[in-house]
Amino acid sequence: MKRIVVLGGGFAGLWSAIGAARRLDEEGIGPDRVRVTLVERNDFHAIRVRNYEDDLDATTVPLSTVLDPVGVERIRGEATAIDADRRIVQVRREGEEVELRYDRLVYALGSRLWRPPIPGLGEHGFDIDTYEGAKRLQAHLRGLAATPVIGSVMGEEARAVIAEALDALGVKVRTGVRVAAVDSEGVALEDGSRIDASTVVWCAGMRAHALGASLPGAKDELGRIEVDAFMRVRGVPDLFAAG
Template sequence: MAERVLILGGGFAGNAAARALGGQGLEVTLIDQRNYHLFQPLLYQVAAGDLQAEAIATPQRRLLRGSGLHFRLGRVARLDLSPRSILLDDGDVLPYDYLFIALGTVTNFFGNAAIASHALQLKGMEAAEEARSRIFSALEAASHCADPAQRRRWLHFVIAGGGPTGVEFCGALLELLHVLLPRDYPELQPEELQITLVQGGAALLPGFAAPLQAQAARKLQKLGAQLRFHTHVLGFDGQTVQCQPDPAIPAHTLVWTAGVTANPLAATLPGAKGPGGRIIVDPHLRLPGHPEVFIVGDLAYGSDGEFWPQVAPFALQSARHAALVLQSQRQGRALPPPFAYRDPGSMAVLGRFDAVCQIERWHLHWHGGSAWLLWLGLHLYRIIGTRNRLLTLLDWGTDYLRHGAAVEIIRSLPNSSDP
């Protein structure tokens, strides 16, 4: 009987592990609560109306057509390391010989229930589509609002978090609304629109070179964003964003991009945890004391404290290394050298025809049109499937010409308890 490998999570790491193990004489089952793989780096464009969600989603079964590869739709309820099994929320118990945990992260609201209840987030397709619906619902409400104060609240969008997601979403939203307001909302004046980005640190894009951080700030300010540095969001009730130390911001919309934390199931595993609840692993990405359990992707944290970014390149590299280690263990071969992350560089798009890019191992930092073209090409290359690439190209092509592809559909109206 073939040895059984369970892979929990169908993101970049989970899919890379499955593909690396396919055709190796193993029975590999990938388990995910959704039946599609989502290209997370472009999720903010779904929220901003630049892309349709289907362009960045690929059915899992289409990706798992190799020998010995299977997909199971379900949500993991419990992990049991002894005996080796997992419990799904439908009551099914699945045994394993090897386990890959690639469950990723969830949005971190830092225990603030009010923000978690009222703010929008950009983690998952449903969340991105809800954000888009709420943004366009706010425009609709403002278009017939007679109260000047309420009208200003509807037209003020606050983004918490100045990392790549917050910066990219801010730029995309500004460019979109500057075109749509005069074209599709004659009742509204473009100068009424306000977008404020709140950042706890001294600069945008932490981890980027200082000149690129400054360029990002200049670009967003040129587009019309108000930037608040050294400021933290403390609360949000759907009417007002409470800040410290700056004054409160009257706004109906808060988009939260201020951090992530480990999937809650990570806390149930034995052993030490790193920042954000990440699981500290051995040099071969295994759970200490359990050589049959591999931690890959965003959940993994090095035992030597080396910084591993929670990005797609790390997810792919960690999954492939873990798959190689598993095969070495099975065949009694010497293990490969310890895992070492090779940083391919970092980039963030600031708007049409403008991006920042850095490749530290070559000491390269630049911005502008060439960086944007590189960003465009790499993201198109990484999107899975010809159909998805064509959909993305079509959306981008009409969008960059005149925002003609803007997805303005409101999926559902806010609940009566929402603003």
């Protein structure tokens, strides 16, 4: 039996798996001959572009409701390594590493928010890059709304620092200066100045998933993989990249 493996349950990975299953069905090829397998660490597809919404639960779709009816196998786990020569993906699943062999591989792990090693950013910074991150920010903001301090200064002094923000809706924007450190009371800038804030939201650009760096072939400065017009990774047989 042959196997098509898709890494990632975002838009690119989900549609790749569904598209493969549909084409196999059209050709009359059943799962006893070719199996389509999607590897994703979550049980749901997160509609990432809606992570700003108040009702975050409405932005997720259980993968089982989409994949089960079309016969796509789902493995809950995270790809940790790819051996393109041996056609094997290493997957961390329920605390253990397993090998998953493939005949065709679709690499659709997408991008991640770029988080440089700024002191305090991981502990005190917020983002909406993922569903989990958006939930964390939402809980934080709701907690602030319940505090009397924020209630008394909301009009003038309570500010959120949006790193690399757009100048919109009257949001004050600082440009030409880098963040040096983040703490629970705001941001220290490299020019020695400081911006006090109850909430620091980091939105300073994206980078391709780090696993792509281990694959053969050219990448750009953001880590994106070079592909041809058919989304095939150049120089690597039976490996496709999307998303």
